[in-house]
Amino acid sequence: MMKLQDKVAIITGGAGGIGSGMALAMAKEGAKVVIIDVNEEQGHAMEQELQGISADSLFIKADLTxxxxxxxxxxxxxxxxxxxDVLVNNAHASRQTMFADVPTEELELSMNTGFYPTWxxxxxxxxxxKETKGNVINFASGAGLNGHETQAAYAAAKEAIRGIxxxxxxxxxxxxxxxxxxxxIADSPGVRAWAEAQPEYYEAVVSKIPMGRFGHVExxxxxxxxxxxSEDSKYITGQTIMVDGGSIQLR
Incomplete structure (x- = not known):
């Protein structure tokens, strides 16, 4: 029996990156995965891949803003x-700007693509x-937990998500x-973009990961x-699970 046999899961931002990794992992455990994304080309490509694993999986194009x-x-x-059965709020867009210079439109971008859709x-x-006694999986970031430079708008939305x-x-x-x-911490397109924008900071982060690498999305x-x-986690709730190779060790 697969862990998610016949469960229905929604994953926002499921066409690529971490979202696609979760979609593939859940489909392989028997879930009917619905990916929500604004990227139609990637969404349909991911839908075909998922349907080869879990036939009833689906892509829905939607603008989360x-x-x-x-x-x-x-x-x-x-x-x-x-x-x-499962709601995964993964999608989020933001730009990197030093806190004192963050314009209102960048804060609104982060909140409108991350916090408000989650809400x-x-x-x-x-x-x-409530009917299925289901699960919600939301996403936080070390950007909020540690206060990474240039990540003010992103950190604000992520910490708001942790609060709700x-x-x-x-x-x-x-x-x-x-x-x-x-x-x-995952080797996602967003992380790769960050690595290109701030290579020295990226290398500094990698060097401090106890496991010495970024995580695989799937x-x-x-x-x-x-x-x-899954049913294996039914007595766990309200927790921030650090899947970051040991980078942040909460106490």
């Missing part, structure tokens, strides 16, 4: 599959997750819903997402 339609996204998934999708998914995740974990625990957070990050989406 169109907050009014996020409830419709969830309702579309439930109408097709009859339920929702509204959680609200929309709640009644369906803890609130939801406390409120929804009585409904059997688990809400947890992954804080990853084998490292995806497998932890499978665990948090």
């Amino acid at each position: 169109d907050h009014a339609n996020l409830k419709t996204v969830v309702e579309t998934v439930v109408e097709k599959y009859g339920k929702l 509204y999708l959680m609200q929309a998914a709640y009644p369906y997750l 995740s803890r609130v939801a974990a406390n409120e929804w625990g009585r409904d059997g819903i688990n809400v947890n957070i992954i804080s990853p 084998e490292d990050i995806g497998r932890v997402a499978v665990f948090l989406a």
Whole structure:
């Protein structure tokens, strides 16, 4: 029996990077994976790959900054599959600027692609997750936990996501819903862009990772997402899981 047999999972930003790694890992464990992404070409390519593993998987094109339609996204998934078991809020866009120079539009970009979609999708998914005693997996970042330079807008949104995740974990625990957070370091397109923009900082970060490398999006990050989406994690909620090779050791 696969760990996620017949579970229905929504993954935002699932067409590439960490999202695609989680999508592949969950599909291989039997989940029907719905990836939500604005990139139509990558989305359809990922859909085909997923359907080769889990035939009922699906790509839905959606702009997460169109907050009014996020409830419709969830309702579309439930109408097709009859339920929702897992919500993964992974998508997020931001720009790198020193804190004193961050313009309002960059803060709004980070909040509108990361924090607000997480907020509204959680609200929309709640009644369906209550029925399945399902799971929410949100995403934090060392940028917020350690306060990385040039990451003010991103860190603000990520720490806000951690805050509402803890609130939801406390409120929804009585409904059997688990809400947890992954804080990853992964070899994703975003990290590669950061490495190009700040190579010295990137090398400094790698040198401080106890395991000496960035994580693989499927084998490292995806497998932890499978665990948090499965029955194996039913007594874990409200936690920030550091999937970062030991870079940040919370106490």
